Amino acid sequence: MSAARATTGVVEGVVAVVGQVGRDLVLRVDAVPGAGGSAAVRERREVLGGKGANQAVAAAQLGTSAALVGVVGDDAAGEEVLAQARRDGVDVRCVVRREGARTALLVDVVAGGERRLLEDVPEEVLLTAADVRAATGLLRRSAAVLVQLQQPAGAVSEALQIARGAGRFVVVDGAPEDAAVREEVLGAATVLRADAHEAELFCGRALRGADAVLAAARELVGRGPRLVVLEAGAAGNAVAWEGGGELVPLTAVEVVDPTGGGDSFTAALTVALLRGEEVERAVRWATAAAGSTVRRAGGRPALSPDELDEQADLLT
Numbered sequence: 001m002s003a004a005r006a007t008t009g010v011v012e013g014v015v016a017v018v019g020q021v022g023r024d025l026v027l028r029v030d031a032v033p034g035a036g037g038s039a040a041v042r043e044r045r046e047v048l049g050g051k052g053a054n055q056a057v058a059a060a061q062l063g064t065s066a067a068l069v070g071v072v073g074d075d076a077a078g079e080e081v082l083a084q085a086r087r088d089g090v091d092v093r094c095v096v097r098r099e100g101a102r103t104a105l106l107v108d109v110v111a112g113g114e115r116r117l118l119e120d121v122p123e124e125v126l127l128t129a130a131d132v133r134a135a136t137g138l139l140r141r142s143a144a145v146l147v148q149l150q151q152p153a154g155a156v157s158e159a160l161q162i163a164r165g166a167g168r169f170v171v172v173d174g175a176p177e178d179a180a181v182r183e184e185v186l187g188a189a190t191v192l193r194a195d196a197h198e199a200e201l202f203c204g205r206a207l208r209g210a211d212a213v214l215a216a217a218r219e220l221v222g223r224g225p226r227l228v229v230l231e232a233g234a235a236g237n238a239v240a241w242e243g244g245g246e247l248v249p250l251t252a253v254e255v256v257d258p259t260g261g262g263d264s265f266t267a268a269l270t271v272a273l274l275r276g277e278e279v280e281r282a283v284r285w286a287t288a289a290a291g292s293t294v295r296r297a298g299g300r301p302a303l304s305p306d307e308l309d310e311q312a313d314l315l316t
Contacts, residue, residue: 014067014091015059015270016138018127018159019052019148021070021085021095022104023077026257026298029111047300048084049106051148051173054260058267058289058301059146060089062308064274067091067142069135069159071125073101094135098124110257110297117259127155132162140166144270149174149198153181160188169274173266175201186224191273193266199230210235210247218245227279229269229286231262239283248283251291251311260299261290267301268308284312 028043048057052070059066068090072078074097081103085092101124109116132139132155139145145163149156149172156176163170164187171191175198176182182202185192192202200207203216213232217240220228232238236249268289272282288311293301 013143014065015144016067016069016142017052017056017146018069018132019151020050020104021053021068021072021081022050022106023081024049024106024108024298026108028297032109032111032116043297045298047298048081049299050104051263053085054263054299054301055146055267056090057088058264058303059271061301061303062268062271062305064271067094067138069094069132071096071098071127071131073103073125074099075102077103094138096131101125108259108298113255115257115259127151129154129158131155132158136162139163142168143274144169144171146171146266146270149176149185153178156181157184160184164188171266171270174198189225191227192220192225193229195231195262196233210238214238214245214247241279248287249315251288253291253295255294257297258294260301261294263299264293264301264303265290284315287315288312
């Protein structure tokens with residue numbers, strides 16, 4: 001394992017994130033009321049959100065140049081979230097302002113360590129292939145391209161084709177519903193990260209237990225990606241690469257809200273790998289980033305490289 005810290009050095013080039021941009025409304029309550037009931041809100045936050053934006057913000061917090069490819073409306077909310085992204089140090093020149101559309105709103109209701117998500121994501125603010133093509137210059141010159149696979153298939157395919165054609169470091173997060181696009185993902189991805197359900201989509205079967213998930217990660221490495229990380233429940237993450245694999249435990253933190261943990265993981269993993277960290281260290285750094293994010297309500301990260309170093313050292 002490399003002795004170098006993931007905070008050593010600076011990543012040359014941009015980390016471009018292709019994915020969702022929206023407004024997050026986070027409401028923390030003691031308990032979610034039943035029909036006809038009510039509950040006092042203990043904490044309320046209105047922030048830049050969406051999986052793509054969360055990943056870009058996390059990358060910027062970890063010292064990289066980050067840029068977004070996404071869509072917002074031409075409403076006041078769209079202007080607000082773009083202004084927040086700029087303050088976060090994220091380049092939003094490739095975020096489309098869709099005329100006549102309203103910006104996505106994600107309402108995260110948190111109680112007792114669990115979340116309920118209400119989504120208002122109009123079709124007009126989903127990425128199209130044309131939106132992605134308009135960002136070709138950014139994707140071709142980026143050090144890494146992160147693609148959120150919950151976006152429409154046409155946009156995902158376009159992003160993969162551009163990034164792969166330019167020889168970029170491609171990190172994908174999720175699993176498309178379309179089986180043909182899943183195969184395209186495996187052929188284009190340098191790094192694949194997926195949760196439990198998404199892993200089953202890629203493998204075409206149920207995965208029962210951590211050993212089965214680790215075996216699936218090894219199988220998927222054989223189908224294209226150089227590194228595969230699959231969620232393995234309470235056991236942590238199953239990680240596989242050519243010639244190696246292991247289960248990496250989660251950090252010992254109280255989970256306030258699981259929202260955004262995977263986004264922080266993906267961004268931190270990308271940053272660590274670009275800085276030349278060995279896989280084992282990079283995955284532990286990413287695990288620490290996820291642990292940091294789930295300790296607070298809402299998916300917006302607040303990452304400190306020094307804190308991630310300390311937490312990663314505790315994961316054995």
